[in-house]
Amino acid sequence: MDNDTTLLLDLDGLAVVRVERLEDGTRRVHLVTADEHARACRQCGTFSSRIKGSAVTRPRDLPHGERGLELVWHRWYCTEPLCPRGSLTEHVRQVPARTRLTARLRSAAGQRVRDAGSTVVQAARDLRLSWPTVMNAFQDAGTQVVDAALEPVEVLGIDETRRGRAQWRQNPQTGRWEPVADRWHTGFVDAPGIQGLLGQVEGRAPSDVLAWLSTTELTWRRQVRYVAIDMSAGYRAAVRIGLPHATVVVDHFHVVQLANKMLSVVRRRTTATLRGRRGRTTDPEWKARRRLLRNRC
Structure with missing residues (x-):
């Protein structure tokens, strides 16, 4: 069932059955489970071979193109007559069970805030997600960094x-x-x-x-x-x-800051000693006060 369209979509474990274009230009992609292990019923272990056409899930994925992409994942019947389950929820690495987002969409939402410097609101607008969804994805992405071992620091x-x-x-x-x-x-x-x-x-x-x-x-x-x-x-x-x-x-910043403060104190004290008053705009040392604090040009 794998074809060039499946390779273009690049969702591991899912195969493209057909693609149709809606009136608004959105492409609707119908998917089935390509991984046979994902078709196994959790209750009886039977591998399903028949699609349950009335039950589908619509996981949201990364935007593809200007018109968007809608995924429709068809579920399967459990073909074991004695199994009370009747239907099963397949799950693959990119689309875990009972999720409404693909793993790569959730990962991209968290990385936009963590690595790209985007705000949660902006990432939610770009990926058409809700604020809590992006915030939860960012927390998961941030936890990966926090829990990672520190590299050597000299x-x-x-x-x-x-x-x-x-x-x-x-x-x-x-x-x-x-x-x-x-x-x-x-x-x-x-x-x-x-x-x-x-x-x-x-x-x-x-x-x-x-x-x-x-x-x-x-x-x-x-x-x-x-x-x-x-x-x-x-x-x-x-x-x-x-x-x-x-x-x-x-550090260099605080050394320079302390030296500049001391230089300003000496300038004010010298002015008070020589002139008996505070500095004025007409005094040469007042005019050069900024130049004293600058690096060599």
Whole structure:
């Protein structure tokens, strides 16, 4: 039953019976199960050989062309007279049982948000899916990345990120307000590599950094040679405990930022000492304040 049309559709385990064009230009593709193992009844084990024409499923697939594509998958009868099932639900790798989407459509929806930088709303519009469907696909795709083992990292970057506002809750027993969500998160990145964000935890205390490091393998931690931080005493203390063999370095941005701040302090102090007042727009050091903070041109 396999033919060139089956190869063009490229759905493993399904064969194309016929293709018809509807009035609106949509192509309707009628499919049957090509994999004989998928035709076996789960209750009696009999292999079906007769299509149940009145029962069909319409799994949604990736868009093909401008007019769209509609799939119609015909189900089978169980030919065993003593089997009470009567009909069965075939399932193949691309179309699992009781699903309304092909596996490749669901995978494409999740990868658009995870890898292509698309929003959930935009991916739902492009693939003509609902927001919850795309969001669930994205969660599954994101879980694959989170659960994957980390590749070796030579330079580990640690920095803080502000995430909204802190949330507090009053303890009904003590009456004291306790923090529920910290506004600061700590991110761990592959500084010179291509892995990007490796992990993120709530809080920026040394214990938060050590908690994330404890989730990694010992062999992975031993391969970290340098740790780039932002001159935070808490991060430095955590690195000394969790990665005692690594060399702590300060990233380029914060070094330049600290030097620029000190240069501005010296400029203001010199102006106040020489002129006895704050700087004005007519002062040469005020006019050159931006040039002092620039790199060599």
